[in-house]
Structures are given as C-alpha cells and as structure tokens.
Amino acid sequence: MEKFDAIVVGAGPSGNAAAYTLAKAGLSVIQIERGEYPGSKNVQGAILYSDALEKIIPEFRDEAPLERHIIEQRMWVLDDDSYIGTSYRSDAFNKAPYNRYTILRAQFDKWFSEKVSKAGALVICETTVTDLIMDGNRVVGVQTDRENGALFADIVILADGVNSLLAKKAGFHPELNPGDVALAVKEILFLPQETLESRFNVKEGEGVVIEMMGKITQGMMGTGFLYTNNESLTIGVGCMLSDFKEKRVSPYLLLEQMKAHPAIAPMIAGGEMKEYTAHLIPEGGLKAMPQIYGDGWMIVGDSGMFVNAVHREGSNLAMTTGRLAAETVIGLKQAGKEMTKPNLSVYRAKLDDSFVMKDLSKYKDMPGVFHANPQFFTTYPELVNKAAHTMLTVDGVDKKTKEREIVRSFTSSRSLAGLVGDAYKMWRALR
Amino acid sequence: MNVNVEEKLFQNRYKVDHGRPHISIINAEICAVECKTQQCTSICPANCYKAEGNGNVTLITDGCLECGTCRIICTDFRNVDWEYPRGGYGILFKFG
Numbered sequence: 001m002e003k004f005d006a007i008v009v010g011a012g013p014s015g016n017a018a019a020y021t022l023a024k025a026g027l028s029v030i031q032i033e034r035g036e037y038p039g040s041k042n043v044q045g046a047i048l049y050s051d052a053l054e055k056i057i058p059e060f061r062d063e064a065p066l067e068r069h070i071i072e073q074r075m076w077v078l079d080d081d082s083y084i085g086t087s088y089r090s091d092a093f094n095k096a097p098y099n100r101y102t103i104l105r106a107q108f109d110k111w112f113s114e115k116v117s118k119a120g121a122l123v124i125c126e127t128t129v130t131d132l133i134m135d136g137n138r139v140v141g142v143q144t145d146r147e148n149g150a151l152f153a154d155i156v157i158l159a160d161g162v163n164s165l166l167a168k169k170a171g172f173h174p175e176l177n178p179g180d181v182a183l184a185v186k187e188i189l190f191l192p193q194e195t196l197e198s199r200f201n202v203k204e205g206e207g208v209v210i211e212m213m214g215k216i217t218q219g220m221m222g223t224g225f226l227y228t229n230n231e232s233l234t235i236g237v238g239c240m241l242s243d244f245k246e247k248r249v250s251p252y253l254l255l256e257q258m259k260a261h262p263a264i265a266p267m268i269a270g271g272e273m274k275e276y277t278a279h280l281i282p283e284g285g286l287k288a289m290p291q292i293y294g295d296g297w298m299i300v301g302d303s304g305m306f307v308n309a310v311h312r313e314g315s316n317l318a319m320t321t322g323r324l325a326a327e328t329v330i331g332l333k334q335a336g337k338e339m340t341k342p343n344l345s346v347y348r349a350k351l352d353d354s355f356v357m358k359d360l361s362k363y364k365d366m367p368g369v370f371h372a373n374p375q376f377f378t379t380y381p382e383l384v385n386k387a388a389h390t391m392l393t394v395d396g397v398d399k400k401t402k403e404r405e406i407v408r409s410f411t412s413s414r415s416l417a418g419l420v421g422d423a424y425k426m427w428r429a430l431r
Numbered sequence: 432m433n434v435n436v437e438e439k440l441f442q443n444r445y446k447v448d449h450g451r452p453h454i455s456i457i458n459a460e461i462c463a464v465e466c467k468t469q470q471c472t473s474i475c476p477a478n479c480y481k482a483e484g485n486g487n488v489t490l491i492t493d494g495c496l497e498c499g500t501c502r503i504i505c506t507d508f509r510n511v512d513w514e515y516p517r518g519g520y521g522i523l524f525k526f527g
Contacts, residue, residue: 034515036446040523041497105527126519145517163499165515176503183500185476187439188526232526244474245504251476256434275526276439278476278496280503 004028004153006329007142008121009129009166011038013315014301015159016112017056017322023121025330030151031113031121032144034128039109042161043279044315045186045225045234047209048103052316056323057115061097065107067229068207069098076263078214079385083263094206102207102227102234104188132156132170132297139170139296155329155339156297159322162280164303172297173290178242179371180284182222182309185251186236189271193231199267200228211312214381216258218249221370221377223312224258226267233271235259238281240371251278283309286357286364293344298325306356310363310430317356324350369429373422379413380422436478440494448520452492454479454501455512462488466508471501497522 008019011033019031035041047070053060072089093099117123133141133150141152160166162181167173193204200208212224222239237251237258244251259268282288282305289305292298300306301318308317328347329339337343351357370376387406391399410419456462462469463486471480477494480501502513515521 034518036519036523039527041521042527043524044527046527106524107526109527128515128518130514163502163513163515165513175509176499178504178506181503183474183476183498241474241500241503244500245470248468248470248473250434250436250473250478252436252439252478253432253434257432260432273439274442275524276436276442276496277524277527278498278500280499 002152004030004151005333006030006155006157007032007151007153008157008159009142010159010161010301011035011113011116011123011125012042012109012159012161012301012318013112014306014318014322015157016109016116017319018157018159018300018326019116019121019123020056020112020119021323021326022329023116023119025326026120027330027333029121030153031116031123032127032129032142032151033113033123033125035125037110037125038113038123039106042105042109043277044103044105045227045236045312046103046105046108046315047227047312048101048108049313049316050097050099050101052319054097056319064111065103067102067104068202068205069093070100070102070209071202071206072208074208074210076210076212076214077381077384078212078216078261078263079382080215081262082385082389083212083214084384084388102209102229104229129160129166132166134170137295139294142166154296157322157325157329158297158299158303159301160303162282162302164299167290167299167303172294172299176280176282177284177288178245179240180282180288180305180367181241182238182281182283183241183244183251183278184236184238184281185255185276185278186234187255187273187277188229188232188234188275189268189273190232191271195270196228196231196233202228213377214385216254216261217377218247218254218257219374219378220244220247220249221374225312226264232274233268235264235268240283241280242371252276281309281314282307283367285309285367286360287367289360292351293341293347295341296339298328298344298347300325306360308359308363310366311359313359320354320356321351324354324356363429365429369425373425375414375422376426383410383413436476437494440477443494444523444525445493446520446523447493448516451517452490453514453516453521454490454492454495456488456490457510457512459487461508461510466510470504471511474504475501495521
C-alpha cells in the first residue's frame with residue numbers, strides 16, 4: 001500500500017492552500033474532493049482578499065479568474081422603506097496591485113486546484129471521504145467511498161468545510177451549536193455589463209460592495225450583501241441559525257423580501273437569476289473553536305471556525321491556516337520529526353503569531369454581545385433612520401424641536417442607561 | 432409574499448443519486464409525535480422537509496443544497512442522519 005506524506009481532505013481555499021504549499025515543497029500529497037470538479041461544492045459571497053493568496057501564489061493576478069476589483073464599499077442600515085449609510089470610494093483602490101476582488105468560487109477554486117495539480121499533488125475528485133482511519137489515538141489515513149478506497153499518510157489535513165463531519169465522527173469536536181453558525185442564502189443575478197456599470201457608477205473592472213444590516217434580517221442577528229461581479233450581481237442575506245430556529249423564518253422568503261426593499265429592488269431590476277445557493281458560515285469565533293490538531297491530524301479553514309464575522313473575512317483566514325498547517329508539516333519533515341500532537345503545536349504557535357488568532361482574539365466577545373443584545377439589529381437601525389427622516393423633512397418645525405424629538409425617541413426606546421450600556425458593551429467588545 | 436423555492440432550485444444543477452438519499456429522518460415517529468415545532472419544515476433553504484396534514488414530516492433530498500442546517504437545528508431529538516452524497520453526486524454549483 002502506497003503511503004503519502006500528506007492527505008488533504010477538501011479542495012476549497014484552505015485545502016488548496018495546504019496542498020499547494022506541501023506539493024511545492026516536494027512532499028507527496030493526495031487531495032480528495034467530493035465534487036465533480038474542485039469548486040462545484042463550494043459557496044461564498046464572494047470577496048477575495050489578495051494578501052493571503054499573494055503569500056501563496058504571488059503571480060495570481062495574471063492567471064486567476066477574478067471578477068472586479070473593489071473601489072467602493074457602502075454600509076447601509078435599513079428600516080422598512082429607507083436606509084442610512086456611509087460609503088468609502090477611492091481612486092487609490094484603482095492602483096495595482098489591487099487589494100480585493102469579487103470572485104465566483106466555482107471558477108476560482110477550479111483554477112486554484114489546477115495550480116495544486118501542477119505543483120505536483122495528486123487531486124482526486126468525485127470521491128467522498130467517509131471516515132478517518134485510526135491507529136489508537138492516531139490518525140493514519142482516510143477511508144473513501146471508492147472501491148479499495150483506503151489511503152494512508154503521515155498527516156491528514158481536514159479542510160472539509162463548515163460541517164466537518166469527519167472531525168465530528170472521530171470525536172475531535174462536538175456537533176455545531178446553532179448559535180455558532182450563520183445560515184446564508186444568496187442568488188446570482190445576471191445583467192448586461194453596461195447596465196451594471198452605469199447602475200453602480202463604475203468602469204470596466206471596477207466593483208462595489210454593499211454590506212447591509214437592519215430590518216432586512218427581520219429581528220435576527222445577521223447582515224445582507226450585494227456584490228458586483230463582471231456581468232452579474234451576488235445578493236444574499238445571512239443570519240444566525242439559532243435566530244432562524246427561534247423565529248421560524250424561511251430563508252428564501254427573507255431573501256425575497258430583502259430583494260423587494262425599495263432601496264434594493266431598482267439596483268437588481270432585470271437581473272436574470274441563474275443560481276440559488278445556501279451555506280453555513282462558522283461565526284462562533286475563538287470561544288467556539290475546536291481542538292485544531294492532534295496525533296496525525298490538523299484542521300484548517302471553516303472546519304476550524306476560522307472566520308472573522310465582524311469584518312466578513314473567511315477565505316483569507318482559510319488560505320492562511322492552510323498555508324501555516326502545510327509549513328508546519330514541511331518543517332517537521334525537514335527536521336525528521338513525527339506528526340505527533342506535541343510536535344504539531346508549532347501550527348498553533350504560527351497561528352497565534354499571525355493575524356488569524358490576533359483578530360479572532362480581538363473579537364472573541366462579539367458573538368456573545370450580539371446574541372445578548374438584539375437591539376443592535378432591531379431598535380437602533382429603526383431609530384437612526386427615523387432620526388434622519390425627522391431631520392431631513394422640511395415641514396415648518398424648528399430644528400431644536402426636531403432634535404428633542406429625536407433624543408426622546410432614543411431614550412423612550414432604550415432609556416439613557418440602556419444607551420450608555422450599549423455604547424460601553426460595544427466599546428468593550430471591539431477594543 | 433409568496434415565494435416558490437422550487438422555481439429557484441430549478442436554476443441549479445444537480446446529479447441526483449436516485450434511490451440513495453444522503454439525508455434521512457432517523458425515526459419518523461419522533462417528528463410526528465414528539466416534535467412540536469418541526470422547524471426543519473420552515474428553515475430548510477431548499478424546502479426539502481414538508482409538514483404533512485397528518486402530522487408527519489416528509490423529506491425529499493433531490494433539491495438539497497448540502498448546507499447542514501437541518502442536522503444542526505434538530506437539537507432536541509438529533510433525529511437527522513446526515514452524510515455527504517457519494518462522490519460526484521448532489522448539488523453541482525455553476526458559480527458558487
């Protein structure tokens with residue numbers, strides 16, 4: 001039986017980053033993907049942050065299928081028939097090398113996987129890994145759904161995504177808690193390129209992202225988004241699964257109602273829907289993170305809760321964890337060391353030293369604060385919209401009276417102590 | 432507002448593994464008798480779970496988006512047996 005240096009389960013950003021880095025260093029790598037081709041099972045918003053990929057494939061911009069580079073970010077806080085927002089747009093974002101792009105994951109992941117193959121890894125598609133093969137406490141290989149489908153390696157890197165059934169079956173971590181994952185649904189809507197560009201006030205290659213919160217999530221903790229691709233828009237909404245469960249909202253109804261919002265409908269008008277997707281996002285943060293390595297195994301990407309929900313970052317954490325896991329393995333190989341739990345603690349040290357753990361530590365209290373304080377997603381969006389409406393309606397009432405009316409609307413909905421407490425909670429969680 | 436999710440799913444590409452659903456209800460009796468909320472029938476984004484008039488819950492996985500929601504929300508009874516489809520089968524995203 002042939003034995004590999006490493007088995008990588010899954011061909012998303014984290015698995016591809018790991019497999020590519022390992023193969024490039026000359027290790028024997030086999031990567032298993034259950035989809036028809038890499039990308040066919042993968043879903044994301046999707047924004048690609050250049051930095052994480054640049055550290056793996058510096059020349060990616062010349063080859064990767066990228067949609068638009070982002071020159072403008074809008075943040076909207078919505079009430080039923082209005083929104084108040086901010087935007088930042090800069091021509092500095094038009095100077096190469098660009099900082100981030102919209103991508104279509106099915107195409108992007110396929111490209112990334114071709115790079116993995118060219119680097120020398122053996123990529124096997126249409127194959128589902130059903131179990132880890134254990135020798136005592138040590139992972140020694142994987143069982144696949146192919147005939148004679150057992151594979152063996154010194155290290156198994158689990159890049160099997162948010163559901164991570166393998167780690168669960170092996171008892172490495174418990175079932176996900178509905179409070180630690182968001183359910184997002186989205187659609188891709190095709191528009192003629194010229195229509196899209198005039199509608200969003202951009203030139204060829206330039207893109208806009210709009211992040212939204214407020215009434216569109218119908219009282220649930222979550223956000224909506226609208227991204228410009230080359231000839232299409234991606235529109236979606238995601239909320240915590242625990243809130244969906246409690247409020248019994250149908251996700252597709254939520255999305256359809258968001259699309260009908262008077263500020264959103266004109267932007268997507270005429271868009272031809274060509275795909276509808278749903279995906280879970282692990283947003284529990286550092287406090288919900290499982291054990292990420294053990295004898296003969298490591299976890300990378302979504303399966304390890306590596307998502308920064310506050311900043312809507314995930315694929316960059318995925319690629320970075322994949323790369324650092326691979327570098328850990330390469331280091332141990334070169335030193336002639338075994339893939340034991342104590343030796344693999346280097347992975348954790350590398351993560352601690354990177355933006356991954358630093359950012360996750362910074363925001364470790366955010367999920368808890370938002371769960372306990374739904375007013376950030378309900379009361380406040382309504383109040384700030386009403387305040388704007390009061391101030392911007394010219395009706396013969398003097399401005400001082402309008403100010404008093406606004407202050408009264410805030411204190412009557414949240415009380416002064418509530419307002420101060422909310423500000424303090426936010427400051428504590430964000431500092 | 433009335434939304435027909437089947438129309439949305441019609442745009443997707445699937446390779447259905449006929450006769451081998453990758454998700455199943457472990458004990459239908461529990462859904463029918465013990466589960467008062469039957470949340471899966473509202474929250475599944477592909478509407479795979481349907482509340483029948485007689486109190487039963489039926490599951491047809493052909494339109495499944497493989498998100499995992501049904502398995503995770505069934506916290507009271509853990510009554511969902513959830514595996515990935517066989518290699519190559521299930522949803523095949525064109526854009527993702």
